Amino acid sequence: METTLSFVFALMDRLLPFSFAEPSFMKRAILSILLTAPAAAALGVPLVQHRMAFFSDAVGHSAFTGVALGVLLGVSPSWTMVAFGAFVAVAIILVKGRTDLSSDTVVGVFFSTVVALGIAVISREKGLTRNLQAFLYGDPLAVSDTELLWMAGVFLLVCAFLALLYNRILLLGIHEGFARTKGVRAQAVEISFALVVALVVTAAIRAVGILLVTALLVIPAATARNVARGAASALWISVAVAVLSGFSGIVASWYLDTATGATVVLAAAACFALTALYRAAVKRR
Amino acid sequence: MNGKEHRHTLEIRNLAVRKGGVEVLSGIDADLRCGEVTALVGPNGAGKTTLLLAILGQVPYTGEIRFCRAAEHGEGAPKIGYVPQHLPLDPDAPVTVLDFFALSSQRRPVFLGASRRTRESARQSLERAGVGHLLHRPMGRLSGGELQRVLFALALRDAPDILLLDEPVSGVDVAGEELFCDFLSQVQRNSRFSLLLVSHDLSVVTRHADQVICLNRRLVCSGATTEVLTPENLAAMYGTDAHLFRHAPADGHGHLHEEGGK
Numbered sequence: 150m151e152t153t154l155s156f157v158f159a160l161m162d163r164l165l166p167f168s169f170a171e172p173s174f175m176k177r178a179i180l181s182i183l184l185t186a187p188a189a190a191a192l193g194v195p196l197v198q199h200r201m202a203f204f205s206d207a208v209g210h211s212a213f214t215g216v217a218l219g220v221l222l223g224v225s226p227s228w229t230m231v232a233f234g235a236f237v238a239v240a241i242i243l244v245k246g247r248t249d250l251s252s253d254t255v256v257g258v259f260f261s262t263v264v265a266l267g268i269a270v271i272s273r274e275k276g277l278t279r280n281l282q283a284f285l286y287g288d289p290l291a292v293s294d295t296e297l298l299w300m301a302g303v304f305l306l307v308c309a310f311l312a313l314l315y316n317r318i319l320l321l322g323i324h325e326g327f328a329r330t331k332g333v334r335a336q337a338v339e340i341s342f343a344l345v346v347a348l349v350v351t352a353a354i355r356a357v358g359i360l361l362v363t364a365l366l367v368i369p370a371a372t373a374r375n376v377a378r379g380a381a382s383a384l385w386i387s388v389a390v391a392v393l394s395g396f397s398g399i400v401a402s403w404y405l406d407t408a409t410g411a412t413v414v415l416a417a418a419a420c421f422a423l424t425a426l427y428r429a430a431v432k433r434r
Numbered sequence: 435m436n437g438k439e440h441r442h443t444l445e446i447r448n449l450a451v452r453k454g455g456v457e458v459l460s461g462i463d464a465d466l467r468c469g470e471v472t473a474l475v476g477p478n479g480a481g482k483t484t485l486l487l488a489i490l491g492q493v494p495y496t497g498e499i500r501f502c503r504a505a506e507h508g509e510g511a512p513k514i515g516y517v518p519q520h521l522p523l524d525p526d527a528p529v530t531v532l533d534f535f536a537l538s539s540q541r542r543p544v545f546l547g548a549s550r551r552t553r554e555s556a557r558q559s560l561e562r563a564g565v566g567h568l569l570h571r572p573m574g575r576l577s578g579g580e581l582q583r584v585l586f587a588l589a590l591r592d593a594p595d596i597l598l599l600d601e602p603v604s605g606v607d608v609a610g611e612e613l614f615c616d617f618l619s620q621v622q623r624n625s626r627f628s629l630l631l632v633s634h635d636l637s638v639v640t641r642h643a644d645q646v647i648c649l650n651r652r653l654v655c656s657g658a659t660t661e662v663l664t665p666e667n668l669a670a671m672y673g674t675d676a677h678l679f680r681h682a683p684a685d686g687h688g689h690l691h692e693e694g695g696k
Contacts, residue, residue, distance in 0.1 A: 315543040330516040383528035384545040
């Protein structure tokens with residue numbers, strides 16, 4: 150584990166011979182963003198097609214409760230956050246499939262319930278707020294080696310998921326009944342998608358924080374929609390926006406002395422604004 | 435359809451569907467026959483789409499739906515094609531017609547591109563439907579008629595034994611409807627499958643359907659089109675104020691009008 154990381158760090162010294170990339174905390178920050186942001190952006194394309202932006206926000210906020218529960222139970226909050234996020238994601242999908250309520254209503258109920266639970270736990274345990282700070286705002290500069298390896302694992306999992314299920318999840322987002330006639334097992338696909346989204350969201354929280362994690366899924370995919378013509382270019386543009394804004398956001402935060410996660414999200418938002426202007430200009434012509 | 439043997443491809447016996455404790459369909463008996471067009475007619479909320487979903491196995495039901503294989507179709511379960519009423523795609527959805535073909539057939543993830551086989555079969559079936567030029571167009575920007583033809587081309591590419599069409603001419607302009615119906619009967623002559631068509635438009639039904647199933651939460655009547663679409667049956671389905679108007683003599687087919695005030 151140590152040797153793998155030192156090899157990667159040595160490689161980064163070669164590839165990025167700049168002063169901002171010298172400290173090892175910066176190398177960790179760059180790696181953490183470059184592992185989580187593209188994975189989130191790729192999942193964002195079907196997520197936006199499924200109109201599930203609010204869902205990912207709810208899963209993100211469930212991390213708040215997951216961390217609180219971890220501290221309360223004396224377990225590592227990083228793990229309870231992942232487990233609780235996955236639990237909430239699957240619970241939302243299961244409940245959504247069994248009621249006639251619209252999906253944003255179901256998500257809304259879960260969203261407020263988990264946040265209320267988190268606040269209730271925190272208000273009982275004084276001194277917990279300090280722990281939560283790192284999760285609320287995120288800090289890629291403080292990512293540990295274990296967390297980096299976890300992010301790499303999630304990254305590989307997302308690649309495998311997309312390779313196996315991308316067609317089915319996208320078709321399901323277009324028309325469920327039609328997808329079923331093409332042999333898509335709707336609920337199995339939906340639950341596995343929700344789980345992968347939960348893993349990415351909880352992994353990315355260390356980098357950009359609970360408040361901003363949805364941005365990593367939604368903004369690159371929305372940017373891709375402004376310019377992409379087909380399903381292939383949509384995914385690649387989304388990933389490219391994530392890599393570009395991730396890298397430029399980290400560098401900018403180094404020089405501007407701003408919060409890294411927030412700067413990355415602002416860079417992505419700038420990409421969205423530029424492509425939206427481009428689209429408006431093309432449309433008017 | 436003279437001279438064809440009318441073997442059944444699908445037999446429905448005593449079918450009932452309940453939704454949230456309410457019986458939406460009950461006591462449905464019907465047959466689909468090989469090489470024929472069967473129209474499913476009935477007012478809004480009559481359970482037409484529900485019956486399609488039951489045939490597709492997407493809603494739980496009681497009773498029996500039996501699929502029968504004609505000898506020339508070979509072994510195994512019959513393939514069912516389905517053309518939904520509409521696709522709720524926004525105009526900016528980054529999904530082209532080719533993507534849509536690829537999504538519903540190929541194993542390779544669509545972000546790595548459409549396979550040569552997908553590309554070839556998509557082009558062929560779109561050309562057969564007279565819409566070859568739409569291959570690279572975004573799905574969300576197709577007109578109603580274009581979308582129906584693309585969906586129809588996709589359904590036919592997979593050579594179904596039974597094709598279910600949900601309101602195939604809704605949202606289509608008159609010219610598009612004519613083209614669509616021509617295409618329908620042309621395909622019907624060329625391949626041997628049975629087609630179940632949900633329609634509100636009785637002019638389409640009278641021109642293209644061999645058999646009609648009239649539905650209003652239960653089976654009102656079924657049989658050959660010419661025998662079934664009588665004023666009495668229409669009244670039983672749509673209420674007494676409904677009439678099958680004959681338009682100008684040259685027109686030769688009727689439209690159903692529900693007159694105001696019940």
